Every structure is written in structure tokens, then in C-alpha cells.
Amino acid sequence: MRLTALDEAAETLNLRKHMGVAEARAIYPTLDVIEDDPAANRRFLEAIADWCDRYTPLVALDGVDGLFLDITGCAHLFGGETPLLKDILARLFQMGIDARGAISSSPGLSWAISRFGQGGIIEHGEAEQALAPLPVAALRLEDETIGGLDKMGLKYVGDLLTAPRAPLARRFGGAVLLRLDQALGTDEEPVSPRLPVASLSVERRLIEPIGAEDDILALTGQVAVSLKPSLEARGVGGRIFELVLFRVDGKVFRISAGTAQPLREPKRIAALFAERLQAIHDDFDAGYGFEILRLNVLLHEDFVTSQGDFEHRQRKDASLAAFVDRVSARLGEDCLQTFQLRESHIPERAYTTVPAIEHLSAPKTREGHLPPARSERPIRLLRKAEPMDAFAIEIPDGAPASFHWRRMQHRVLKSEGPERLAMEWWLDGVDGKDAGDRDYFRIEDDKGRRFWIYRQGHYERDTTQSWFMHGVIA
Amino acid sequence: MAQSAVTRERLFALRETIAKLEGKPAPALAAAQSEALADKGLAAKNDSGPRLPLGIPALDEAIDGGLPLDGITEARTDLLREAGAGSGFVLALAAMLQRQVEESHSAPLPILWIADMVSTMEAGVPYAVGLRDFGLKPDQFFYASPRKLEDALWLAESAVESGVFPATVLEIRGNPKPFGLTESRRLSLRAKASKRPLFLLRQAGEEEASSAYFRFLAAPAPAQARPLPDGTMLGGSIGNPVFHLTLEKSRNPAPLSFLLEWNPHDRRFFAVSQSANPRLPDERATHSGTPLSAPSNRPDRKKEMGALLAFARTS
Numbered sequence: 001m002r003l004t005a006l007d008e009a010a011e012t013l014n015l016r017k018h019m020g021v022a023e024a025r026a027i028y029p030t031l032d033v034i035e036d037d038p039a040a041n042r043r044f045l046e047a048i049a050d051w052c053d054r055y056t057p058l059v060a061l062d063g064v065d066g067l068f069l070d071i072t073g074c075a076h077l078f079g080g081e082t083p084l085l086k087d088i089l090a091r092l093f094q095m096g097i098d099a100r101g102a103i104s105s106s107p108g109l110s111w112a113i114s115r116f117g118q119g120g121i122i123e124h125g126e127a128e129q130a131l132a133p134l135p136v137a138a139l140r141l142e143d144e145t146i147g148g149l150d151k152m153g154l155k156y157v158g159d160l161l162t163a164p165r166a167p168l169a170r171r172f173g174g175a176v177l178l179r180l181d182q183a184l185g186t187d188e189e190p191v192s193p194r195l196p197v198a199s200l201s202v203e204r205r206l207i208e209p210i211g212a213e214d215d216i217l218a219l220t221g222q223v224a225v226s227l228k229p230s231l232e233a234r235g236v237g238g239r240i241f242e243l244v245l246f247r248v249d250g251k252v253f254r255i256s257a258g259t260a261q262p263l264r265e266p267k268r269i270a271a272l273f274a275e276r277l278q279a280i281h282d283d284f285d286a287g288y289g290f291e292i293l294r295l296n297v298l299l300h301e302d303f304v305t306s307q308g309d310f311e312h313r314q315r316k317d318a319s320l321a322a323f324v325d326r327v328s329a330r331l332g333e334d335c336l337q338t339f340q341l342r343e344s345h346i347p348e349r350a351y352t353t354v355p356a357i358e359h360l361s362a363p364k365t366r367e368g369h370l371p372p373a374r375s376e377r378p379i380r381l382l383r384k385a386e387p388m389d390a391f392a393i394e395i396p397d398g399a400p401a402s403f404h405w406r407r408m409q410h411r412v413l414k415s416e417g418p419e420r421l422a423m424e425w426w427l428d429g430v431d432g433k434d435a436g437d438r439d440y441f442r443i444e445d446d447k448g449r450r451f452w453i454y455r456q457g458h459y460e461r462d463t464t465q466s467w468f469m470h471g472v473i474a
Numbered sequence: 475m476a477q478s479a480v481t482r483e484r485l486f487a488l489r490e491t492i493a494k495l496e497g498k499p500a501p502a503l504a505a506a507q508s509e510a511l512a513d514k515g516l517a518a519k520n521d522s523g524p525r526l527p528l529g530i531p532a533l534d535e536a537i538d539g540g541l542p543l544d545g546i547t548e549a550r551t552d553l554l555r556e557a558g559a560g561s562g563f564v565l566a567l568a569a570m571l572q573r574q575v576e577e578s579h580s581a582p583l584p585i586l587w588i589a590d591m592v593s594t595m596e597a598g599v600p601y602a603v604g605l606r607d608f609g610l611k612p613d614q615f616f617y618a619s620p621r622k623l624e625d626a627l628w629l630a631e632s633a634v635e636s637g638v639f640p641a642t643v644l645e646i647r648g649n650p651k652p653f654g655l656t657e658s659r660r661l662s663l664r665a666k667a668s669k670r671p672l673f674l675l676r677q678a679g680e681e682e683a684s685s686a687y688f689r690f691l692a693a694p695a696p697a698q699a700r701p702l703p704d705g706t707m708l709g710g711s712i713g714n715p716v717f718h719l720t721l722e723k724s725r726n727p728a729p730l731s732f733l734l735e736w737n738p739h740d741r742r743f744f745a746v747s748q749s750a751n752p753r754l755p756d757e758r759a760t761h762s763g764t765p766l767s768a769p770s771n772r773p774d775r776k777k778e779m780g781a782l783l784a785f786a787r788t789s
Contacts, residue, residue: 320584323636327618331625338584339602339612351602356616376738377604380561380597408555413696416712442712448694450558450712472597474562474608474715474736 004036008098038064048097049194050252053244054292055088057201058193066115068107068191075103081121095250104130107191108183112138112157127184132158139179145172157183198242198296200234202227209248209289213277216245216293217270223295224266237262237303243273246292253290255280258333260324260360262303268322269295275329321360328357345421347381347470375419375442378452378471385454385468396459399441403453405469410445417441418455436462442473450474495685524669526571528734530745536726537688541567544669546662548686548723550676552693554647557597557677560692561645562608563717564673565600566736566743568641569609571671573741575640584614586639588626591619593647593677609738623652630672631661637668645675649682658684681722689723698735698746714738716746 001021010031015024025031041064049059049067055078058070071084078084081103092099102113104122113122113130116138122130131138134157136149149172154160160168160180169177181187202223210216220243231237239262245253257272277284327336336356344350390400399415418439436457444450450473457465525540534540541547547567551560568585575583587600602612616639620626623646630644644661646653658674662685665672674686681689695718699707714735721730733746 319636320638323633323638326632327629331618331620331629335620335625335629336616336618338616339600339605341602341606341612347601347603351612353617376607378558378598378601379565379604379608380557380599381601381604382598383595406555414710414712444697444712447556448559448696448716448718449556450694450697450715471601471604472558472561473604473712474558474565474717 003033041065046194047251048092050254051246051250052088053195053252053294054246055084057195057197058191059195060191060193062111066111068110070191070193071103085121104185106182106185107189108140108179109185111140112183128161131183132156132161136160139176139183141176141179145176148172149176196298198298199300200227200230200238200297201294202230203244203292203294205292206290209291210293211286211289213274213286216290217274217277219293220273220295221266221270223293224269227269227295227297228264228266231264231297231300231303234300235303236300237264238269238297238300239263240297240299241269241272242296242298243276244292244294244296245290246294247286248288248291251287253284256298257325257329258357260321260328260357262301263325264303268325271322272325272329275326279330324356324360328355333357344424346424347377347421349424375416375440376473378473381452381471382469385470388453388467388469390453390455390467397439399443399453400467403467410447410449410451412443413446414444415441416443421454440470523666526567526574526671529742530734533730533732533745536730537721537724538726541671542687543571543671544666546658546665546672546674546684546686548674548676548684548689549692550679550681550689552678552691554593554596554678556692556694557593559694559717560675560677561597561600562715562736563690563692563719563734564643564675565605565608565610566717567673568643569738569741570743571640572610572614582611582614583638583640584616585610586616586618586633586642588618588620588629588633588642588644590626590645590647590677591621593645594619597677607738609736609741623650627653627657627661631664634661634664634670634672635668637670639670641671641673643673643675645677647677647679649676649679655683655685658686662686686723688721691720691722693718693720695733695746714744 003015003017003019003021003024006015006017013028015027021033025033045061045064045067049061052059052067052069056069056071056074058072060068060070062068071081075081075084078087085101085103089099089101100114100119102110102117102119102122104110104113104127105124106127109122109127109131112134113119116134117130135155136157136159137146138157139160141149149155149160152171154163157180160176165177178187182189204219204223210219227238238259240256240258241263242254242256245255247253255273255276257276259268259272263269263272324336333355337353338356338359339351340354340359341351342349386405388403388405390403392401393399394401397418399412399417402409402411404410418441421438421440423437438454438456440452440454442450442452451469452471452473453467453469455465455467459465523545524543525538526543527534527540528537549560549564551557572582572585589599600615600617602615605612605615618626618629620629626644626646630642633639633642661672674684676682695716697715698713699709700711700713702708714737716733716735718733719731721732724730735744735746737744
């Protein structure tokens with residue numbers, strides 16, 4: 001067991017990282033050692049990254065203890081780069097987090113300055129000057145390379161800056177020069193954000209935090225009103241909305257809701273989140289209130305504007321979409337489904353279920369055509385055909401005279417069939433042998449109950465045939 | 475004499491309360507009563523609100539002109555293995571309503587089916603291809619499978635409230651406690667406000683007091699034979715489904731039992747002639763004793779012994 005991290009008090013003592021716990025305890029018997037939990041560290045870092053969303057949507061994780069924030073075009077919202085950095089660090093400090101930060105024109109340089117330098121803001125032309133006195137470890141190199149450079153006497157970045165490039169590349173590979181160029185900003189390094197960037201986003205910062213659901217929804221409605229012009233300007237409507245709530249103590253709630261059709265109407269957007277808040281009611285803890293409320297449009301689609309006619313048909317469509325949205329927001333998208341027919345003889349493959357929220361927006365697919373010469377199908381199909389015992393079967397291809405299903409004896413009075421359905425060999429065939437054909441019968445028992453049953457296998461070919469119950473006929 | 479006057483007053487007060495519950499203005503009740511004595515035809519008209527006639531004059535008269543389109547109609551089955559009859563009857567009603575919408579609007583409106591999980595496991599999911607054979611449009615059929623009864627009730631309420639669906643079917647199994655008179659009253663009021671019908675399909679349930687206008691007991695009945703081109707019937711064939719319906723709850727005091735044939739092609743009901751013996755084949759048996767269980771493979775479920783008593787109905 002070794003020490004992986006030290007707190008401020010421990011740093012002032014004679015302790016180092018990677019020191020054995022036994023050794024450290026021998027020096028300081030009162031040392032308080034807590035087991036490292038990488039998963040918890042990760043969660044904590046992600047929570048901070050979530051919180052950093054208030055500054056820029058482009059937040060990327062860096063290793064286990066760092067964050068990259070791409071503040072291009074964001075600094076002026078906070079009064080410039082210096083106030084922005086001060087604000088971040090002060091707020092993190094108030095939350096009890098010891099953070100160091102730097103702003104520069106490249107991620108590599110900021111990384112070096114915040115970890116090995118004094119932090120702060122590096123202007124565009126000062127990169128070499130700021131980098132030169134730092135140790136080569138500031139270039140994000142592997143330990144082996146650092147050791148190699150150390151042996152050569154290249155201890156500081158300044159040494160590398162003046163050294164000829166070709167021998168360096170030959171000796172240590174391209175990584176050293178790549179990292180050096182990235183730090184100097186001559187080589188572009190992209191920062192990949194951890195969350196998809198919203199296509200549109202509006203937010204409201206509050207001086208007085210709000211906590212009541214009604215307030216949140218009212219504010220969502222207001223914010224959605226200011227979202228409408230930008231949606232209209234682009235000719236689109238939102239399909240997936242996300243409500244981001246920043247709680248005063250740093251926790252961030254993300255609530256997303258989908259819609260069946262592209263949506264602009266502020267009232268309906270607010271109604272959507274009303275249902276979502278109902279659904280997640282138990283997990284939603286307002287605590288001391290929320291200080292920032294942001295509404296993102298994660299996915300948008302072309303909005304077809306249409307004029308309503310006198311029959312209010314458009315309104316009907318709209319209210320159906322509103323109903324589907326409400327249900328999907330509250331009970332999940334899988335709760336409400338529609339059927340689509342497919343071209344297959346096999347009863348259970350003749351249809352698929354599609355979430356209603358997708359059905360409304362997707363263009364109508366061509367209806368599958370089943371062959372006209374077929375018997376009527378049952379109105380309810382069992383999810384899985386249930387085996388049953390059949391007796392006194394008419395030989396060779398007849399229906400049973402009675403059967404035993406779910407501990408009940410049924411006497412068959414009338415039957416129609418068989419309708420032979422061959423399985424789809426390209427799907428069901430196993431080792432060149434096709435799955436047994438099915439002979440379907442519509443039967444009526446002595447009480448007038450009608451069922452759809454089938455026999456698996458042929459009379460001539462298979463010694464054992466099994467009977468199954470597959471559906472209920474009206 | 476004085477006592478009887480007090481009793482009468484109480485009786486009137488109770489009637490007034492009932493009239494209020496049923497949404498009729500109280501003075502109209504008295505008027506309706508006198509009218510009912512004078513003229514039966516007018517009394518039926520007094521019940522305002524849209525109705526769905528079943529298309530059989532004698533029957534429509536008995537149910538005041540048809541099923542209410544602004545309230546709950548309940549259909550129940552005794553046993554889950556008879557789910558086909560209950561589901562078929564309710565789906566047939568939905569298909570009739572969809573046909574009405576098509577005739578008036580031309581743009582079809584969807585049907586919503588709110589399923590119960592256990593009934594779905596026992597009797598299966600509505601089958602898209604079969605629904606088409608039954609006279610419905612599979613692409614205009616919404617199927618919801620909420621996890622809890624509370625969710626199902628919320629779903630039914632908001633579906634009726636939204637006014638989009640010409641028919642909403644709420645399937646429940648048995649007589650669950652959380653779905654009592656209060657909840658059914660609430661749904662009924664919603665339906666009244668938005669003028670949309672709700673069909674309650676109670677699988678394997680007992681009779682229970684609810685605010686449904688009508689309650690039918692749906693039982694299976696032998697299907698009609700298929701007609702041949704020369705007008706005769708094909709013996710031994712299974713044609714249009716027939717439901718054996720018993721009107722258990724209605725304004726009409728006499729319980730009514732009848733057979734209805736559903737024609738999926740025309741999407742309408744036909745009356746099955748009552749001249750044929752409506753009793754089922756095994757009821758018609760010469761020896762009406764309790765049959766012994768059939769000794770094949772495994773014993774059949776134990777038959778109920780002894781006579782059944784006609785208990786007073788709950789509602």
C-alpha cells in the first residue's frame with residue numbers, strides 16, 4: 001500500500017507520494033490514511049465538470065485530476081479572462097476544492113502553467129517565455145522520455161527550445177516535439193468535450209435561488225419564450241430538450257425530454273418538463289435552491305409550418321402529439337407503442353412495435369402485404385406460444401378432438417385448418433435442417449371459446465409432434 | 475301517515491342526491507318520472523349526450539339509445555380464459571367508433587389500448603394483423619403498457635382528457651383495491667367533460683359498484699357459420715364471432731341477455747336470432763348433473779359441486 005495523494009497538512013510534513021503506508025506511519029503514527037477510491041474520484045471530477053458547464057459547454061476531462069475548459073467566445077460574458085479565472089477559482093475554493101488554473105492560447109500551455117508554474121493568464125506572445133523555466137515534465141511526456149532527457153542534461157523546457165530539433169526527434173521519437181509544438185500553440189490540439197454540445201441554449205441566472213417546482217416550471221416557460229425566436233430564425237423545432245439546473249451547492253441536474261414532433265411552443269415545452277419532474281419526483285432534491293437554469297435543444301429538426309383548416313384537423317394532430325409527449329415524458333418512451341406490419345408469414349414476425357414518439361415523426365412506411373389466401377388471425381397473440389397436450393388427433397393432418405391447456409380440458413367442437421406455415425429457413429434453419437413447419441388451426445371449444453393453435457412438425461416425417469396455443473380469437 | 479310522509483321526503487332527497495351524482499338536474503328528475511309514466515319514448519330522449527347505437531333497434535331502445543360517448547361503459551369477463559369475448563366486444567365497439575369518425579372526418583383517429591400486465595401475459599397482446607382482420611387499423615392503434623395501476627389510471631385519465639382518441643380501452647384484471655368507486659367516478663367526470671368514451675375491460679372480475687353507465691358481462695358463444703355463395707351456411711366453419719352479452723347494470727331494471735354477431739367487414743353488429751337455443755351445448759345436455767372430470771392424462775380442474783345460489787347483485 002502506497003500513498004497516492006496528500007492533503008495540505010500532510011504536504012507540509014516530510015511525506016511524499018508513492019511512499020509506503022507503513023513507512024509513513026512509522027514516521028507519523030497518528031497519520032490518518034483513507035483508502036483510495038478511483039471510481040469516487042472520477043464521479044467527483046465529473047460533478048465538477050458538470051458544474052463548470054456554467055462557464056462553457058465545452059468541458060473535457062483531463063486524466064484523473066484535471067479539466068480542460070474551452071472558453072473561446074465565453075470570456076466576455078464574465079467580464080474578461082481575468083475575472084473569469086478568478087471567479088472559477090474563488091467559487092471552487094468556497095466549495096472546499098483546492099484548484100489551480102491557467103488561461104492561455106493552447107491546452108498544452110495551460111496544462112504546464114497550472115501544474116508546474118504559477119497559474120494565471122499567459123498572453124499570446126509570452127508562451128516561450130513562460131514555458132522556458134518549467135521542467136520537461138510539464139510537457140506531458142512519458143516517464144521514460146523524461147528520464148532520458150534528464151540523462152542528456154535537458155532538464156528544462158528552455159533547453160529543448162534551444163536544442164536542434166532533428167537529433168531530438170531521432171533520439172526520443174516525435175512525441176517530444178509534438179508536445180512541445182502543442183504547448184507553444186504551433187500545433188493544433190483539439191479538446192473533445194465530454195457532453196454533446198447543444199445546438200441552441202438559453203439560460204437564466206438568478207440572484208435569489210428558486211426551489212419550488214412551480215417556480216422552476218414558470219421560469220422554464222419564460223426561458224422557452226426567448227428560445228422561440230432563434231428556433232424560428234432557423235426554421236426548426238426541438239426534438240430533444242434538456243433542462244440543466246445548477247444547484248447553489250454545485251450539484252447539477254440534467255433532465256431531458258423528447259417530443260414526437262418538432263416543437264417550439266413555450267407552453268408545451270414547459271408542460272413537458274412538468275411531467276418529467278413528476279416522474280423523477282423522488283430523485284429530485286432542490287436543497288437550497290437553484291441559481292442557474294438553462295434550457296438546451298439537443299436535437300432539432302425542420303419545422304413544417306402549416307395553416308390550420310376549418311375542420312381543426314391540425315389541432316387534432318397537435319393534441320395527439322402533445323398527449324404522446326406527455327406520456328413519454330412521464331412513463332418513458334417505451335410505454336406507449338404503435339404497431340407496424342412487416343412482410344412475414346410467421347405470425348410473431350408479422351409486426352413490430354415502434355415507440356409512439358417515433359411513429360408520429362417518421363414518415364409512414366409502406367404497409368406490409370400478407371398473402372390474401374390466409375385464415376383470419378387472432379385478436380390477441382400470446383407473447384410466447386404455450387405448449388399444450390392434444391388428444392384424439394385426426395390423422396394425418398387434422399385438429400385434435402380435445403386438448404389440455406393451463407390445467408383445463410377443452411373439447412373441440414369446430415375447427416378450421418390446417419394452414420401450413422413454413423418457417424423462414426434463412427433465419428431459422430440450423431445446420432441445413434429447417435425448423436419444423438407449423439400447421440395452424442382455428443378452433444372453437446364446447447363453451448364457444450375460440451383459440452388459435454398449431455402443431456409443430458409433420459405427421460409423416462416427425463415421430464413426435466408438439467401442439468401449441470398461440471392466440472385468442474374473439 | 476306522518477311517518478310515511480317523512481319517509482317519502484327522505485326518498486325524494488335520496489333521489490335528488492342520485493340525480494345530482496348522475497349529472498341530471500334535480501327538477502328534471504321529477505319531470506322525467508312523470509314523462510316516463512306518460513310516454514316511454516320521450517323519457518329515453520331526456521338523457522342528453524352523444525350515444526353510440528349498436529344498430530339493433532330493440533336493443534338500442536333497452537339501453538336508452540346506445541352506449542354513452544361521454545362516460546364509462548364496462549365489459550367484464552368471468553374468467554381470463556374467456557378474454558377473447560371481452561376483448562372482442564370492446565374492440566368491436568372501438569372499430570364502430572373509428573368507422574363513425576371516418577364517415578364524418580375522413581382523417582382516421584387512433585384507438586388507445588391501455589393493457590394490464592397480467593392479462594397480457596395470460597391472454598396475449600393485441601395482434602396487429604388480427605386487428606386488421608377484425609376491422610381496425612393497426613397503424614391507428616396505440617398500445618400502452620404501464621407498469622403500475624396508478625400509471626394506467628393516469629394514462630386513461632389524460633387520454634380521455636386530451637380528447638384525441640375516439641375510444642380508450644382500459645384493461646384491468648380482477649377488482650383491484652386502488653381502482654374503486656372514487657377513481658371510476660373521477661374517470662367518469664373526465665369523460666363527461668371531454669365528451670369521450672372510456673371502455674373499461676375488466677378481466678376475470680366480479681361485479682362491482684362503479685360509475686359506469688352500463689356493465690356488460692361478455693361470455694363466449696358459438697360463432698356463426700360461414701355463408702356460401704348460394705345462401706346456405708358452411709357447416710362446421712368458424713365465421714363471424716358471436717358474443718353472449720348480459721346487461722348487468724343499466725337504468726333498465728330487467729337484466730337483458732342477448733347474442734351479438736360482429737361483422738368485421740361491415741364493422742357493425744347483427745343480432746343473432748334468439749329462436750336458436752341460446753344455451754351452450756353442454757348446458758343443453760340431456761343429463762344436467764355435474765360431469766365427472768375427464769380422466770385423460772391428468773385430471774381436469776375440479777368442477778364446482780352443488781347448486782349455485784342467486785346472490786343479490788351489488789349494483
